[in-house]
Amino acid sequence: MDPVFSALSLYKKRKFEECVTTCTELLDKNPFDQAVWVLKMRALTEQLYVDDLEAEEEGIAEAFMDNETIAESARPGTSLKNPGTSQGGSTQGYRPWTQTGRPVSGVVRPGTQTARPGTMEQALRTPRTSKTARPSTSQSARTIRLGTASMLSEPGGPFIQLSRINLGNYASKPALAKPLFLYILYHENSIRHALQLAVLATQACEFKDWWWKVQLGKCYFALGLMREAEQQFRSALRQHQCIETFLRLGRVYIRLDQPLSALDVCRTGLEYFPKETTLLTEIARIFEGLNNMTMSVKYYREIVTEDSTNVEAIACIGMHHFYTDQPEMALRFYRRLLQMGLYNAELFNNLGLCCFYAQQYDMTLSCFQHALSLAKDDDVADIWYNIGLIAIGVGDTRLAGQCLRLAISADSTHAPAYNNLGVLELRRGRVNEASAFFQAAASLAPYLFEPYFNHSSLSHKMGDLQASYIVIQKALEAYPNHVPSQELLRALEKHFTFI
């Protein structure tokens, strides 16, 4: 068989390693065979190719050295930074908030963790899950991992020496330039070289190829040059409408914290591609980021009518029902996920909670048993915490206390568990322990208002007005609309401002 043909066939069968070795042999014989060269390049790229749309995550550096911000304090409902300000959203009283200062979401995805927190300290403390840390550099964690492929020493030196290559030569040959670009971007992970090539190539084709513009935009985006990226994407969209371009332009606006513009872009995209689920997902996510749950769920519902196996949509709708007092409905959605073959601790945990609140008591405990047996290290604490809640629900405070202690032993930074332990201690009349628990919870999780409020009201009762006064102000910082906190502050202010 012709070795070139067999290499091509291996490539089509996605046996990239073998394809690469065949190509290497061929290139040893004839180093100037362009077809084989391109094939090897594509095989190498293909090995490492990821959908980088979903991989994007904002690092701490970007969140703080952010010079694209338009307004320091944006108007309510126009910024992803302070979701609490939007109208008609869920409040902390009903739907708990995560460490990143926004309501819990149905799925964990890169976007939900991108918090833009208030202080550097909080940002450093905010984990991605309970164990791994958030990326602190300008490029996303996954991109950095990609870069390691270029660091592997290859026998006989690297395939292409980027520093030696004459980019201008290749830029004018579209058949070579595009694979080369992808190779540089994904395999070598050298955005600077990729950008150079893209600039030359787009000039060579006289700015008529939309593909190069999208790639330029990608490079600019990765380098943090948002306005340039926006220009390129817009210009590409004028030539050719493509879902990916719409999504990338939307991402640019999200990074610029202009969610309304991002929504506009996605809606325009929907005019060209009606009912496209990726665009609908993007819109739903933005609405969720704005804490506009009703709109978000509306779009998720549209997704489900189009694609009835969309995990994210089903999970988010289920979550919404759970926190709007419809556990029975939520149960149906989560059951659907189970039917689809999802089998993990989180799902069983949610099923257990739904069962409990829908009063299907026989199912509750078995669900939690499943959840515990499936749980990985970072979920165990949450599951024990929820079992603690169930124990409180059936009035068994001793069991509740034990569960909460187990939660803490699994994850010693589980703030809600500390808070609930404090409340239980308070019920048993142990004031000092309760106060210590509340303080521990508050120091671990400044985004929760409950520990602050509990601590403050306890101090108020004990006569330590000073502590109470200081702490209640923090509670109101975390949740400005909490009525009992406001009343307590008003009562305390009488003592403090009265001359």
Place this chain on the structure above:
Amino acid sequence: METSRSEYSNGIPSRKLIPKPNEPSAKEPELQTVESRNWLLHRHFTRKEFGICKILIQEELERTRGKHEYANYIQGLILRQEGKIQESLDCFQMCHSLDLKNVDYIKQVARSLFLMGLHSLALEAYLEAQQASKVPDWDIYHNLGECWICLGDYTKAKESLRQAVQLGHHEHSYVALADTYKMEGEIQAAIDIYKAALEITFRAAPDSAQLATSLGLLYLQEGKYQHALEKLGGALARDPQCARALLAAGAMMQNHSDYDVALSKYKIAAQSWPESPALWNNVGMCFYGKKKYVAALSCLKRAHYLSALDWDILFNLGLVHMATQQYASAFHFLSAATNLRPAHAGTFLLLAITLRHLDDPDNAAEAFKQAGLLSPMDASIPLNYAVFLESQGDLDGAALQLERFQELAQMSPRLSSELVQTATQLSKVLNRRLMSSNGSKVEGVDGNDKSNMAIEVEAQVRVRNPPVDSSPESLPRNHMADDEV
């Protein structure tokens, strides 16, 4: 470089170039009086412009080497408003050391101590202030009262507060005094205090909606519904958004089965206080009264979600579930309620009835006995027990319980007619069955259905000024760590 060398020799400055200290200047120094800028401080302070105020104070203190009385005083007040009590205490102590005779400073020192929770020290300081002051001062008496309350000596507290009230007619004193009486359980005395307070502050105080509400709640506690309604109405006339008053008024309407009016009150209250478990509990029971069970359940469940450790809500949930004949769910809620509060007879009574419907007569009997033990004067318990025993075929036991009911019924004159009816029916049935000693099942079952209703009144409304502890928050963590393909 040249000049510097001429000035210094071996690092020692040459003598003639040392500037003479205190060289008399040509002009007379302008002697500023210490108080010259007090007016400015005062103005900024009263406008709450604390930033400017602090800069000014800093200047003044530097100028006077920290001996500026008024600046220290204002700084203390500002620091107190910022919550830095220890630092403000230092300022006031400085003031006190500058002017030992000034009563105000002693009072402020004492107040700082009080705010820090050092009640006995505060008490001593106030006593000192009382000695220093020439005229009797209501403020000192008031604070003495507060200190005594915190130290747990109510008689002395009352004494001081009474004097404060006589001297000052101040709302805070009245409230504190009434609270003391309430804590000692003398509701009537507390009502009198509130009445007096309302008469005096009627025109002046803008905050009197709170006073009126408190008075209304006290009346409610005493069972004087007419008076309570009057006061609450008055409070609402002054402040239509007052959530406490709205809640209490709604609860009263609810007690009179006027559910629509109650709901309209709750609707207003819900706008200012959407997360109150008490509110949702009452709304739920309104719906229950209107026989809309599904709505009632969802409201009660929301209340339960907001305050999971509240046994009232669990009790009501059990009641509504019984009305919808979901006895298993009712059992769960009621058993949770008994776990959280084991000393409530009504819960055990309901539990007994549920157990009866769940076909567990042994435990039902236990529950009836427990209920009877907890509340031996409640007439409805023996009656329900009698009905239960009759259905189990234990006619002698039933007759005994019925006898007990009749004894209790004679003691408590205001018994609901429903109870009496059930009792007479039951006695008829019993008699008939005892006559025809065959014991064949007679159609005497009709008494049973009604007996469930006998204790409803208890369940309905608890006007609860919400408990202080925020419930352990239900934070179901729904992390769906999913792959998205």
